[in-house]
Amino acid sequence: MKLYTYFRSSAAYRVRIALGLKGLDYEAVPVHLVRDGGEHRRPEYLDLNPAGLVPTLEDAGQVLTQSLAIIEYLDETHPQARLLPEGALDRARVRELAHMIACDIHPVNNLRVLQYLGHVLGATEAQRNAWYRHWVGLGLATVESRLARDARTGPFCHGDRPGLADCCLVPQVFNARRFDCDLSAMPTVCDIVARCEELEAFRRAAPMVQPDAE
Amino acid sequence: MKLYTYFRSSAAYRVRIALGLKGLDYEAVPVHLVRDGGEHRRPEYLDLNPAGLVPTLEDAGQVLTQSLAIIEYLDETHPQARLLPEGALDRARVRELAHMIACDIHPVNNLRVLQYLGHVLGATEAQRNAWYRHWVGLGLATVESRLARDARTGPFCHGDRPGLADCCLVPQVFNARRFDCDLSAMPTVCDIVARCEELEAFRRAAPMVQPDAE
Numbered sequence: 001m002k003l004y005t006y007f008r009s010s011a012a013y014r015v016r017i018a019l020g021l022k023g024l025d026y027e028a029v030p031v032h033l034v035r036d037g038g039e040h041r042r043p044e045y046l047d048l049n050p051a052g053l054v055p056t057l058e059d060a061g062q063v064l065t066q067s068l069a070i071i072e073y074l075d076e077t078h079p080q081a082r083l084l085p086e087g088a089l090d091r092a093r094v095r096e097l098a099h100m101i102a103c104d105i106h107p108v109n110n111l112r113v114l115q116y117l118g119h120v121l122g123a124t125e126a127q128r129n130a131w132y133r134h135w136v137g138l139g140l141a142t143v144e145s146r147l148a149r150d151a152r153t154g155p156f157c158h159g160d161r162p163g164l165a166d167c168c169l170v171p172q173v174f175n176a177r178r179f180d181c182d183l184s185a186m187p188t189v190c191d192i193v194a195r196c197e198e199l200e201a202f203r204r205a206a207p208m209v210q211p212d213a214e
Numbered sequence: 215m216k217l218y219t220y221f222r223s224s225a226a227y228r229v230r231i232a233l234g235l236k237g238l239d240y241e242a243v244p245v246h247l248v249r250d251g252g253e254h255r256r257p258e259y260l261d262l263n264p265a266g267l268v269p270t271l272e273d274a275g276q277v278l279t280q281s282l283a284i285i286e287y288l289d290e291t292h293p294q295a296r297l298l299p300e301g302a303l304d305r306a307r308v309r310e311l312a313h314m315i316a317c318d319i320h321p322v323n324n325l326r327v328l329q330y331l332g333h334v335l336g337a338t339e340a341q342r343n344a345w346y347r348h349w350v351g352l353g354l355a356t357v358e359s360r361l362a363r364d365a366r367t368g369p370f371c372h373g374d375r376p377g378l379a380d381c382c383l384v385p386q387v388f389n390a391r392r393f394d395c396d397l398s399a400m401p402t403v404c405d406i407v408a409r410c411e412e413l414e415a416f417r418r419a420a421p422m423v424q425p426d427a428e
Contacts, residue, residue, distance in 0.1 A: 050359040051318060062303055066317070069309035076302040088290040089276055095283035102313075103280070104265060107321045116348065123335060134330065145264040 001026040004048070004056040006033045006040075007210035010106055011067040012055040013171035016210075018071045020201030021162060022081050030212035033111060068102050071164055083163040093150070094158050097143060097165035101172045105139035109175070129179060136172070136181045143169065144186040153188065155195050162196055170196050174207065215240040218262070218270040220247045220254075221424035224320055225281040226269040227385035230424075232285045234415030235295050235376060244426035247325060282316055285378055297377040307364070308372050311357060311379035315386045319353035323389070343393060350386070350395045357383065358400040367402065369409050376410055384410050388421065 003019070003026045005012040019026055031054050032039045039045060040052045049056040049065045057064045057073075064070050075083045084091050107113070109132050117123040117131060147153045157165035173193045176183060183190055196202045207213060217233070217240045219226040233240055245268050246253045253259060254266045263270040263279045271278045271287075278284050289297045298305050321327070323346050331337040331345060361367045371379035387407045390397060397404055410416045421427060 051314060051353075051356040053318070064303075064306050064310065066310040066313040068317075069306050069313055072309060073302055073306035076305065088287055089278075091290065092278050092283050092287035095286060096278065096280040099280040099283055099316075100265060103282075103317050103321050104267070107317050108324075108327060110322075113322060116345070117335075120348075121331075121335060121337060121341060121345075127335060131330070131335075134334075139265075142265040 002029055002058040003027070004029045004031050004045070004054055004058075005210070005212075006031050006054045007207045007213040009033065009054045010171040010175050011053070011102075013174070013205055013207060014067045014102075014167045015055045015057065015070050015074075016205035017162075017167045017170065017202055018074055018083060018164075020205050021083065021167070022074060022078050024074070024078060028211060030210075032212065068098060068164075068168075071167060075164070081161075083167065085158060085163070090152065090158065093152060094163055094165045097146060097157055098168045100139060100143050100146070101165075101168040104142070105135055105172055108135045132179045133181045136176045136179070140172070140176065140181075140183070140186055140189055144189050147188040147192070153192075156192055162199065162202075166192065166196050169193060170202055216243055216272040217241070218243045218245050218259070218268055218272075219424070219426075220245050220268045221421045221427040223247065223268045224385040224389050225267070225316075227388070227419055227421060228281045228316075228381045229269045229271065229284050229288075230419035231376075231381045231384065231416055232288055232297060232378075234419050235297065235381075236288060236292050237294065238288070238292060242425060244424075246426065282312060282378075282382075285381060289378070295375075297381065299372060299377070304366065304372065307366060308377055308379050311360060311371055312382045314353060314357050314360070315379075315382040318356070319349055319386060322349045346393045347395045350390045350393070354386070354390065354395075354397065354400055354403055358403050361402040361406070367406075370406055376413065376416075380406065380410050383407060384416055 001024065003015060005028050031045060040054060046052055048063050051065060055067055057070045064073060071083060084094055114128050117128050147157060152158055154160045156162045157169060170193055173189065217229060219242050245259060254268060260266055262277050265279060269281055271284045278287060285297060298308055328342050331342050361371060366372055368374045370376045371383060384407055
């Protein structure tokens with residue numbers, strides 16, 4: 001398997017964690033999102049991934065994009081260390097938590113959105129940072145609320161094993177810290193993230209230990 | 215089943231289509247996102263859905279949020295009229311198309327984001343419309359590219375039956391038209407949407423025929 005990745009991409013980080021939790025080896029192909037106007041905008045990359053986003057996974061000659069679709073695919077094709085639970089209601093809960101992050105927080109704070117705010121709308125750095133913190137604060141408060149009052153929350157987002165929701169939560173919290181977001185009202189989120197960060201699969205997926213880290 | 219919905223919410227529209235394709239009856243509970251400062255901000259609604267977003271589904275005493283998690287749940291619990299195909303690669307493809315819309319287009323153009331642009335950043339109506347069209351144009355061009363060059367595209371996004379990707383595509387195109395986005399470079403997208411709109415399940419889910427339509 002070949003993963004097109006950027007060390008700081010939160011979506012690529014999710015997939016790196018999932019691959020690690022399943023113990024799957026892969027070749028990392030770095031795609032630099034900033035240097036030279038962005039390697040993700042080159043024709044050969046757009047041919048693989050017309051959205052020009054990371055990650056992209058190549059597996060057995062097939063090209064897959066969209067981090068959550070990739071993780072569900074890995075879970076269906078490599079049943080070890082299941083990332084989604086068994087029952088339909090529990091699966092819905094885990095997907096709900098994942099989508100709260102992958103739909104409601106991350107896309108609004110993506111690099112290209114911040115660039116549009118600056119370049120097209122003339123937002124200052126302070127305004128862009130406030131924007132970032134606004135959506136993270138709103139989104140993670142929702143995740144905290146869902147986690148804190150559901151008995152299915154365990155040491156991890158769902159029960160006693162890390163899964164799809166944890167794959168999304170850890171990169172989002174990494175980003176939140178990078179932008180100095182206040183996480184003091186989110187003890188459940190912070191506890192779960194601390195527990196994840198002790199695990200080898202999460203440690204090896206972290207941005208700063210990637211081969212392309214700066 | 216009870217669906218908390220707003221006629222113009224693209225995420226609620228997706229779930230209404232899915233319920234219709236499966237022939238499932240439900241009670242629609244309208245949640246007005248604009249009137250009186252937004253009914254989705256009332257404590258009783260936030261108690262159900264702490265994100266304050268629509269849709270929310272109540273089924274057998276359980277509360278589910280996040281449109282794609284709800285649709286996957288409906289597909290797992292009501293196997294008639296499958297919305298996801300059988301094989302893992304095909305499922306990944308359908309989820310990829312769905313997430314291209316549900317993650318990369320819709321959240322960036324959500325009502326609350328447009329409100330922030332106006333109220334906090336002082337963006338004019340023209341700037342907000344340009345923002346909207348920018349992300350729709352970029353996102354739907356990617357969807358078009360994926361659809362146009364894959365033999366698995368049929369009369370619908372995947373093969374000869376409507377599914378999860380179509381549930382996402384039709385509401386997104388409805389919104390795009392509402393904001394006068396140029397779809398002339400997206401013939402595959404427009405063909406599929408036209409075909410969907412002939413079907414009862416899509417017609418009955420459309421915003422303008424909802425009980426709360428204005």
